[in-house]
Amino acid sequence: MGKVLIIGAGGVGTVVAHKMAGLPDVFTEVLLASRTKSKCDTIAKNIGGNRIKTAQVDADNVPELVELINDFKPDLVVNVALPYQDLTIMDACLETGVSYLDTANYEPKEEAKFEYKWQWAYADRFKQAGITAILGCGFDPGVTSIYTAYAAKHHFDEIQYLDIVDCNAGDHGKAFATNFNPEINIREVTQKGKYWENGQWVTTEPHEIHKPLNYPEIGPKESYVIYHEELESLVKNYPTLKRARFWMTFGQEYLTHLRVIQNIGMAGIEPIMYNGVEIVPIQFLKAVLPNPGELGENYTGWTSIGCRIKGLKDGKEKTYYVYNNCSHEVAYKETGTQGVSYTTGVPAMIGAMMYLKGIWKKPGVYNVEEFNPDPFMEQLNNHGLPWVEQHDIDLEL
Ligand code: NDP
Numbered sequence: 316m317g318k319v320l321i322i323g324a325g326g327v328g329t330v331v332a333h334k335m336a337g338l339p340d341v342f343t344e345v346l347l348a349s350r351t352k353s354k355c356d357t358i359a360k361n362i363g364g365n366r367i368k369t370a371q372v373d374a375d376n377v378p379e380l381v382e383l384i385n386d387f388k389p390d391l392v393v394n395v396a397l398p399y400q401d402l403t404i405m406d407a408c409l410e411t412g413v414s415y416l417d418t419a420n421y422e423p424k425e426e427a428k429f430e431y432k433w434q435w436a437y438a439d440r441f442k443q444a445g446i447t448a449i450l451g452c453g454f455d456p457g458v459t460s461i462y463t464a465y466a467a468k469h470h471f472d473e474i475q476y477l478d479i480v481d482c483n484a485g486d487h488g489k490a491f492a493t494n495f496n497p498e499i500n501i502r503e504v505t506q507k508g509k510y511w512e513n514g515q516w517v518t519t520e521p522h523e524i525h526k527p528l529n530y531p532e533i534g535p536k537e538s539y540v541i542y543h544e545e546l547e548s549l550v551k552n553y554p555t556l557k558r559a560r561f562w563m564t565f566g567q568e569y570l571t572h573l574r575v576i577q578n579i580g581m582a583g584i585e586p587i588m589y590n591g592v593e594i595v596p597i598q599f600l601k602a603v604l605p606n607p608g609e610l611g612e613n614y615t616g617w618t619s620i621g622c623r624i625k626g627l628k629d630g631k632e633k634t635y636y637v638y639n640n641c642s643h644e645v646a647y648k649e650t651g652t653q654g655v656s657y658t659t660g661v662p663a664m665i666g667a668m669m670y671l672k673g674i675w676k677k678p679g680v681y682n683v684e685e686f687n688p689d690p691f692m693e694q695l696n697n698h699g700l701p702w703v704e705q706h707d708i709d710l711e712l
Pocket residue numbers: 322323324325326327328348349350351354372373374375395396397398400418419451452453454455456457494495496497499607608655656658659
């Protein structure tokens with residue numbers, strides 16, 4: 316059906332490549348390119364069957380990207396490198412007339428601040444070029460946004476309260492590790508908290524609001540309000556929302572490590588001189604922390620991510636909870652990566668499938684909730700991320 320260029324050979328890229336390799340009717344040719352080609356080669360070798368071609372590319376360099384895209388001529392570029400590369404890859408897509416999909420919004424390297432404004436600013440140019448950009452097609456953002464769209468379409472006349480709940484109840488056996496790129500993850504979770512209420516953003520100190528929430532098959536876990544990128548597009552696309560929050564679970568041990576990391580300056584993003592070499596503390600920290608892509612082997616337990624929604628249906632108040640539980644062990648058996656890479660890579664593959672099948676194809680720049688959620692929801696059940704619905708329950712929120 317189509318050719319895809321995947322950029323980024325980390326944990327998420329591994330899952331996207333595995334999943335695409337297993338669907339040759341949809342993904343007829345797949346090229347995996349990244350900064351370090353040997354990582355692409357290892358992934359391709361593990362998948363086997365000569366399904367994945369590999370290449371080296373510096374995705375910060377637009378001419379290099381353009382050359383690679385012109386050589387391979389993909390129908391779609393799937394960006395699972397880092398958020399820093401979003402704009403250069405979008406520039407290369409514009410120059411070559413190829414559509415684009417990613418899982419995380421742009422963040423400048425020099426400022427820990429992610430916002431959609433930079434990518435939304437490409438909307439007119441993508442429209443004029445007749446190409447599609449699908450933004451935020453991982454799990455959160457991604458499936459959480461699609462769950463919201465599905466709930467709004469099928470179960471509510473008006474959605475009013477949205478709480479996205481993200482629990483990782485897994486155990487990787489390390490004293491401290493992050494589940495995806497440490498630099499991006501630590502920048503995200505050490506920020507101030509922020510949520511939407513009554514038409515405006517409310518800012519909190521980091522981890523200021525917290526309470527135990529019960530997760531299905533897992534039980535109660537302390538959950539913290541943090542700012543997460545899908546809130547920005549969801550409050551724009553669902554103006555009936557009176558409140559929208561994002562909750563994430565953290566263990567005490569994780570928070571203690573995080574506090575120490577911050578207190579001693581290791582989360583810093585400003586370059587410092589060390590022995591005559593300029594280093595960025597958080598990038599050095601990434602180099603000594605466990606590689607998230609290699610946590611899988613001993614990872615046990617589950618992730619549980621979902622949306623708890625309250626609103627109106629037929630003039631009456633209604634509650635709804637839709638979620639997926641994903642086993643780290645099952646994810647590892649299938650793809651050699653842990654559950655967080657799996658829950659991100661599978662939706663990216665499905666988004667790419669939606670594009671190639673022409674279901675999610677419209678010129679411009681769109682967040683995933685702006686497309687039809689139904690065919691995507693159907694594919695989640697077919698490709699390892701089945702979802703469960705509960706109606707009229709106590710949301711605890
Ligand atoms: P990793 O750090 O494991 O992988 C990133 C990959 O990108 C590495 O292979 C890296 O190369 C490559 N890369 C980095 N810079 C460049 C560059 N300039 N040119 C080419 N390649 C480059 O990250 P993850 O796989 O954990 O995460 C990938 C993306 O997924 C991130 O953007 C992350 O924010 C997002 N994500 C989204 C989630 C969601 O639910 N929406 C959840 C989790 C992650 P090298 O190997 O040489 O370092």
